[in-house]
Amino acid sequence: MTVQQLNSNISDDSDDMVSLPSEEEVYRRKYQLLLDRCEVLQQDNERIVNRIQEAKKITKRYRKDIKLLIERLDRHGDGFRAAVTEVEVKPEVPRAPRPASKQTTAKPSEKQNTAPVKKPGPKRKSKADKPEKDPNAPKKPCNAFFQFCQEQRPLVVAETSSEMGEPSKQEVTRQLASRWRALSTEDKRVYVAMFERSKEKYAEEMSAYIKKEQ
Known part of the structure; x- marks a missing residue:
């Protein structure tokens, strides 16, 4: 490519760059378009106003007439004010009554078949199914709280008794529970030890009972 060709290409590019509209020119064109649109809207508004004025004039003339x-x-002396306009009323055509729907009565056998069938649920264990406890079997030991209750119950009953009589079982139980909660951990250990000794005794008695039954 020769130098002249390069210069010609550069000149063509510069001409293209010059031909592009600037930002100001773009805004001017948009502004002109907006002005044209506003003029069109103004003309439409004027036509609508003229139509409204004409409608008002026509209405005013009709009222005068x-x-x-x-x-x-x-x-x-025409009595047009008291004239009654006759309105044609079409006679109502009576509708034919609807046929009564036939109610089919189900046969007793069908009613029995349609009854819901209850599924057998799980059988509950009755008292008769439970094995009877042997009165000669050793009793399970009471826990630490019940050990405390057995020991303190007579004292609580004596302290809460009044002239009206002995307190109720609920009151005695409430007093025992509050006193148990007030005990320290060391005091509770005494009754825990009593419970442990009762468990050992129960295990020995139970083993002897089983050997005796065999």
Whole structure:
């Protein structure tokens, strides 16, 4: 490529760059378009206003004409005000009654078949199914709290008794529970030790009972 060709290409590019519209020119064109649109809207508004004015004039003229007609009719003594306009009323055609729906009565056998069938649920264990406890079997030991209750119950009953009689079982139980909660951990260990000794004794008695039953 020669130097002249390069210069010609550069000149063509520069011409293209010059031909592109600037930002100001773009805004001017947009502004002109907006002005044209506003003028069109203004013309439409003026036409609508003119139509409204014409409609008002026509309405005013019609009112004057109606007023003149009423005055003329009143002069001639025409009783148009008391005239009754006859309205054609079409007679109502009576509708045919609907046929009563036939109610099919189900046979007793069908009613029995349609009854819901209850599924057998799980059988509950009755008292008769439970094995009877042997009165000679050793009793399970009481826990630490019940050990405390057995020991302190007579004292609580004596302290809470009054002239009205002995306190109720609920009151005694409430007093025992509050006293148990008030005990320290060391004091509770005494009754825990009693419970452990009772468990050992129960295990020995139970083993002897099983050997005896065999």
